[in-house]
Amino acid sequence: MTHRRLGGRRDFLKAAGCFTAAALVPGRLARAQAAKLRIGLMLPYTGTYAALGNAITNGFKLAVTERGGKLGGRELEYFTVDDESDPSKAPENTNKLVQRDKVDVLIGTVHSGVALGMVKIARETGTLLVIPNAGAAAATGDLCAPNIFRTSFTNWQTGYPMGKIVVDRGFKNVVTITWKYAAGEESASGFAEGLAKAGGKVVKELWVPFPQVEFQALLTSIASLKPDAVYTFFAGAGAVKFVKDYAAAGLKGNVPLFGSGFLTDGVLEAQGEAAQGLETTLHYGDGLDTPRNKSFREAYSKAYKSDADVYAVQGYDTGLLLAAGLDAVRGDATQKNQLIAGLEKARIESPRGAWTLSKAHNPIQDIYLRKVVGVQNKVVGVAHKALEDPARGCSMKRT
Amino acid sequence: MEFFVQLLNGIQYGLLLFLLASGLTLIFGIMGVLNLAHGSFYMIGAYLAFWLARGTGSMWIAIPLELAIVCVLGFILEAVFFSRLYHRNHLHQVLFSFGLILVFEDLRSILFGDDVHGVPVPELLSRSIPLTSNLSYPVYRLFISGTCLVVAAGMYVVIQKTKIGMAIRAGSTNREMVESLGINIRTIYRWVFAFGVTLAAFAGMIAAPVSSVYPGMGGQILIVCFVVVVIGGIGSIKGAMVAALLIGIVDTVGQVLVPEFSGVAIYLLMAALLLWRPQGLFRVA
Numbered sequence: 001m002t003h004r005r006l007g008g009r010r011d012f013l014k015a016a017g018c019f020t021a022a023a024l025v026p027g028r029l030a031r032a033q034a035a036k037l038r039i040g041l042m043l044p045y046t047g048t049y050a051a052l053g054n055a056i057t058n059g060f061k062l063a064v065t066e067r068g069g070k071l072g073g074r075e076l077e078y079f080t081v082d083d084e085s086d087p088s089k090a091p092e093n094t095n096k097l098v099q100r101d102k103v104d105v106l107i108g109t110v111h112s113g114v115a116l117g118m119v120k121i122a123r124e125t126g127t128l129l130v131i132p133n134a135g136a137a138a139a140t141g142d143l144c145a146p147n148i149f150r151t152s153f154t155n156w157q158t159g160y161p162m163g164k165i166v167v168d169r170g171f172k173n174v175v176t177i178t179w180k181y182a183a184g185e186e187s188a189s190g191f192a193e194g195l196a197k198a199g200g201k202v203v204k205e206l207w208v209p210f211p212q213v214e215f216q217a218l219l220t221s222i223a224s225l226k227p228d229a230v231y232t233f234f235a236g237a238g239a240v241k242f243v244k245d246y247a248a249a250g251l252k253g254n255v256p257l258f259g260s261g262f263l264t265d266g267v268l269e270a271q272g273e274a275a276q277g278l279e280t281t282l283h284y285g286d287g288l289d290t291p292r293n294k295s296f297r298e299a300y301s302k303a304y305k306s307d308a309d310v311y312a313v314q315g316y317d318t319g320l321l322l323a324a325g326l327d328a329v330r331g332d333a334t335q336k337n338q339l340i341a342g343l344e345k346a347r348i349e350s351p352r353g354a355w356t357l358s359k360a361h362n363p364i365q366d367i368y369l370r371k372v373v374g375v376q377n378k379v380v381g382v383a384h385k386a387l388e389d390p391a392r393g394c395s396m397k398r399t
Numbered sequence: 400m401e402f403f404v405q406l407l408n409g410i411q412y413g414l415l416l417f418l419l420a421s422g423l424t425l426i427f428g429i430m431g432v433l434n435l436a437h438g439s440f441y442m443i444g445a446y447l448a449f450w451l452a453r454g455t456g457s458m459w460i461a462i463p464l465e466l467a468i469v470c471v472l473g474f475i476l477e478a479v480f481f482s483r484l485y486h487r488n489h490l491h492q493v494l495f496s497f498g499l500i501l502v503f504e505d506l507r508s509i510l511f512g513d514d515v516h517g518v519p520v521p522e523l524l525s526r527s528i529p530l531t532s533n534l535s536y537p538v539y540r541l542f543i544s545g546t547c548l549v550v551a552a553g554m555y556v557v558i559q560k561t562k563i564g565m566a567i568r569a570g571s572t573n574r575e576m577v578e579s580l581g582i583n584i585r586t587i588y589r590w591v592f593a594f595g596v597t598l599a600a601f602a603g604m605i606a607a608p609v610s611s612v613y614p615g616m617g618g619q620i621l622i623v624c625f626v627v628v629v630i631g632g633i634g635s636i637k638g639a640m641v642a643a644l645l646i647g648i649v650d651t652v653g654q655v656l657v658p659e660f661s662g663v664a665i666y667l668l669m670a671a672l673l674l675w676r677p678q679g680l681f682r683v684a
Contacts, residue, residue, distance in 0.1 A: 048614050050513045180662070208654070209662030211619070213610065216408040216540075217651040223534035224401040237515045237613035244517065244611065250527050250535030270517035270611055 036077035037326070037333060040103030042093055042118065043132075045082040048236060049110045051266070053082075056132045056315035058304050060107065063319025065303070071319075072326025079103055083114050090117025098127050104333040105130065107318055110311075112136035112182050119143050128339070132318045133311060137186050140362040142393035146340055149361045151317040151348075153283050154389040155186035155233075156193075158260040161367045161384035162231060162281045163194020166258055171228035172199070177206040177218055177242075178233040184210070187233035187260045195231075203227055213241045219249045230255055235262040240270045247274035261285070261370060261377065266309050268375045278372045279380075283363070284310040284352040285370040287378040296351035308351075317350045324348070360391035400531055405651055411540050413647020414547035415606055419620060420627035420639045421554065422598035428634015429571040430588050432481055433492045436499035438621030440596040443503065444469065444603025445612045446511055449518045458521040462604060469600035473593035481592060482585070504614070513614050518607040543605055550598070554636060567591060571634065626669050632679025641680055 041060075043053035064076060079101040081093045090113070097103045098121060106122060106129045109115050115134030122129035122145065129148045131139055135155040139148060166174060174195060178184035184207075192202045204225055206218045222230060230251075234242045239262065246252055252274070261282020264275055286297075286309060296316065300308035308316075321343060328342025329335045347356050348363075355365040367384045370377040423437045447468065451461035476499075484492050519525075520539045527535035558564040570577045570584045577584050603616075610616070627646055631638025646665050653664030660667075672680070 046508070048513065050508075207658045207661070212662070214412060214650070216412065217405055217654045220401060220404045220408060220534065221655050223404075223531060226533065237611060237616070240515045240517055240611045240613070241609075245609070248520075248527060248535075248537040248539075248609075250529065251533065254533040267515055270515045272517055272519070 040097035042108030059315025072331030087113030159190030409648035438617030442617035444600030638681030
């Protein structure tokens with residue numbers, strides 16, 4: 001008896017709740033559209049990756065400016081957190097944006113370890129997350145989720161196409177050398193996969209502890225192994241030093257060096273003569289000769305008095321992607337499912353060329369073969385058309 | 400053949416470590432000051448090399464200019480700050496010098512930005528000597544080794560054979576006694592400190608063309624430096640030399656033979672040596 005009566009009251013309450021909610025909906029909708037869209041930027045603004053964080057922010061804001069400062073018809077309010085590229089602070093920093101600032105969209109970040117921390121919280125809270133750089137496979141692999149998107153690349157994507165190119169040049173036995181951490185390992189294994197598929201073989205994998213930059217011993221090893229070619233993943237300071245050391249050891253003329261594009265991105269001035277002629281694969285090249293890229297680069301340098309790089313493009317594309325998704329729901333970020341569907345359907349006319357999203361929410365994009373000429377990565381061809389990351393471990397179905 | 404080249408690599412790396420670690424061990428051994436900011440001076444040296452070499456167009460003009468700048472900086476830091484820390488415990492010294500690291504890093508960020516910069520190898524030395532059919536050795540690396548050896552020899556002579564060296568050594572064991580003999584130990588300390596940090600900056604300067612300059616470069620090398628000082632025995636220049644060479648060779652060989660453990664090889668070595676000789680290889684105490 002009691003149970004039934006209680007149940008009855010619950011039913012009544014439920015009905016009343018539904019009624020109240022229904023009555024409130026139009027009002028809430030109106031308020032949501034009037035209020036500014038809350039955008040959380042969690043990027044490195046200090047430390048080694050500060051320049052990358054700033055480029056991504058600039059690129060994103062450029063895309064917004066081109067839309068009259070609005071996305072989906074709504075003005076934006078920015079909430080910024082410096083993630084310091086410190087994975088141990090990632091949960092706390094992410095929560096600041098998600099819990100305290102209640103952002104509608106979370107954007108971040110550069111460092112893979114920090115990005116995976118953000119992914120964890122995005123999975124728990126359902127907050128929409130767009131990753132504008134970090135290439136860790138897991139974000140759109142094991143840990144993929146309907147509310148997690150990436151506008152950059154996976155490390156696998158930047159390594160895999162080079163395998164075939166190296167074999168096409170007649171090089172079969174290749175040594176790989178990279179930092180022993182996620183990005184290096186994923187890039188090298190992507191390359192090894194492409195190489196094996198084309199009939200080549202990795203004869204030896206050499207590892208350098210991250211972020212050490214003393215390569216002399218391993219360069220001596222390479223010389224005595226006498227491979228046909230070398231594939232490498234290094235970035236930033238490590239890339240500068242590796243390329244210079246490689247040339248100084250006299251290996252440049254003897255054993256051709258190939259790499260993922262980060263080897264020669266944003267560091268060409270520091271590498272100087274040693275980098276000339278190096279060939280790398282990446283989803284963008286600053287020397288990409290298309291009208292779309294030219295107009296983007298002009299707009300960017302006009303707005304920020306500096307040259308756009310791959311990170312700026314990724315930030316810009318984050319803006320384009322969000323614009324497409326929010327247009328589909330006319331700015332109402334509370335309509336999660338429609339918003340996600342809008343994002344998934346988007347076709348991004350990026351400075352890097354058009355791309356769409358894979359089932360796992362990672363760009364399906366052309367990977368270019370680039371060659372260093374002066375202080376520019378000249379695009380000499382397409383290494384792989386519309387390359388899709390295998391997204392191993394992701395069982396998500398499209399909504 | 401590969402073995403000899405690897406040995407050369409190890410020795411060359413070791414000698415550079417010595418240049419850096421000797422300053423650290425001098426300051427700690429003689430004055431008892433734990434200076435965590437030592438790595439920052441390495442960074443300062445490298446960035447000054449980058450800046451002055453670009454400004455003056457020549458490493459050979461940049462080097463003496465820079466040595467003077469850093470020496471004055473060391474002098475001022477000692478006079479204004481470090482001289483107040485001699486009688487404090489190590490925790491205060493650690494806190495203060497850690498603060499210095501943060502200040503220097505931020506100044507670096509403000510003045511030079513966060514980008515990586517290359518420093519050109521001086522024209523005269525930018526050649527390579529062919530060693531095997533496909534491997535050459537950069538002359539500049541040999542120049543680094545030679546310079547380190549000359550500095551090491553100079554330090555040995557000054558500390559072991561001269562009157563000033565005698566006062567320095569005496570001051571490290573019994574400060575009051577040296578003062579009562581009418582030697583101004585304060586001045587000597589000031590010079591030793593300035594000299595120690597100048598050594599670190601000098602190491603950064605000559606390493607800059609091969610290492611390039613980048614944010615956080617001081618912190619990375621500082622850790623290895625401490626390993627050298629601890630293994631060699633705190634305060635012992637001879638120990639620093641032996642330990643630096645040992646670390647250089649173990650690190651190099653470790654990278655080639657056991658790449659999986661190359662990151663920890665030198666720390667394993669340190670742990671093993673400290674079990675055997677907790678005071679370090681050469682500490683006299």
